[in-house]
Amino acid sequence: MAESWIRSRNLLAFIQICEVMLETAATVAQDGSEAKWLLWARGHADQLDPLENGALGKLIGPRPRRTRGRMTNEIFSTLSGAKV
Numbered sequence: 001m002a003e004s005w006i007r008s009r010n011l012l013a014f015i016q017i018c019e020v021m022l023e024t025a026a027t028v029a030q031d032g033s034e035a036k037w038l039l040w041a042r043g044h045a046d047q048l049d050p051l052e053n054g055a056l057g058k059l060i061g062p063r064p065r066r067t068r069g070r071m072t073n074e075i076f077s078t079l080s081g082a083k084v
Helices: 003-027 033-048 055-058 068-080
Strands: none
Touching: 003 033
């Protein structure tokens, strides 16, 4: 699962660089082939990402309804034994 997440992050970084280069080289029309490819590529990266595609949720169950920062603090606290 971590490998899929890493592949997704690397792909998103590549897509972001492509987007910058395309915008620098020429105007990217919203309905042009470049824009369509960028949209498809982001969707593909999301399909690889276990945080986006639901694979992690299937493994560990539903996520609690809390803010991301609060969850991060609680996870850190649990892992480190520290109190937040």
